[in-house]
Amino acid sequence: MFDTCHEAIDRLAAVNRPGQFAVMENAINHLVACPAVTQLLIRGSFARGTSDRLSDVDLVVGVAPSAFAEFVNMLDALAVTEFGAIMPGWPDKIVPRMGGLGYVHLIEADGKLHQLDLYVAPSDRIDDITASTHGHIIYTTPHAKHETSDPAVAQFVTDHLATPPTCEQLIVEALVLGWMIHKRIARGQKFMAYAETHMLHTAARSLIRTALSPRTVFYGWYHLDTDIGATPIGRSCLRELEVLITSPPTPTVASLKNSIERILALAQRAAPDAVSPLRLSIDAYLHHLDLG
Template structure:
């Protein structure tokens, strides 16, 4: 790790908690060894010094534009094998569009589950992202890296953002959102809990749509009852969804736990092969998630 990176992290220690610093050292130390990485920025509450023991680590990764698509694909395996991610990364739909791609990873660190938000962007977008997010630079490649705009990288980002999510991506979204809502409840952030609960219900609906009528997945809530309700399994799914959206709009730990169980049951019924493949990951998630 470079002396500049060490000094930047030491500066952040003053205003942040050790757990997040340890994660940041682990992640940034690994990424700084990649010739594809040009910049690392810390953003969010972690950068401003407003973090608490539940805060996630928000990191922006600048990547040489010619290798951007390859790096995006490889970073999932990196998160799983080197950073302790227990689930596939969620393609973040909350983060603003700044020319890159956001992913949320739930990682195991020191026996606990932590949230790591990675925003991957072509290097030519880093100055703009730093200005928008007020991110704090902790690493810049000594050689500068390739920072010229690349049409292929921009097209890759556009295609990824426009792509319809798969059942696996939607299911992982429900797990990540449940994790986030659980943190909102602990902090007493009722308005954010309300907003993310609506997102959770929408993701569950999209999972049902994508599993049962993939050709109509983009129609959302429109004609949901008549289109999904044509089959016995569809009617069962609608009954589960009705119970889900009838739960308290500002959830309690108990109602959130009930919603999670309902979503797991829905997924087991509609996409059993996917759930079997994700079995160990789901077990690890449930072990760490405390909704009591």
């Protein structure tokens, strides 16, 4: 009788296990199989023991400096083919700068979408990152401590951070931010929802500028009317942007749905060539977001 009860409890625990654990285990299994990976660190709510079923999985990936650039360049392919990512990763603009590069991936697992944050850093930076994030090392190779810093890695990181995003990357950014805002609304995190909504509007503005005026001498929100509004398509995009930025600063589910619809319409109008390769990703995203 005891064995039967124990087995029943195990089955019940497996059914109720948060989906993020499957995402985490799968990512870890594939990452440790990569010869370039020297350390893995869990940080964020899972490291603090405060995670819930909406929490994202935060991993820091230590990579041998000699393989750093190659690993970063193949990360999207790894995430899509092995982790279950539905689109390319978003180069994270929120994560602190810790000597590496951060990416946010939306992962499909067990019929649901989960957020996987990967921060890729050269192995010689992992001790400092562990101390600053209060994370937990879960994997290390014997030779990890013997890796020395490489100025080429620092330059690679600097160049990546300074490279303007493409239209496709800005569309991905808007979708990822929409996912994050949806979680903020569900948790009642109004201040974070406000901050990320501003980032969403900025991504929409950057998409218009990048698509319609890539060589502009103007920056940010300056001279949009004269720079972008000189053509019919530009004026149409600016009207969409105006409606977007007048939506509630602290979003609701309804206003978020409207914002995402407007951004996708704007993207189709301004940058159809960037939307086309993301079409299946966008369909999967909208299916999982399910704003009603």
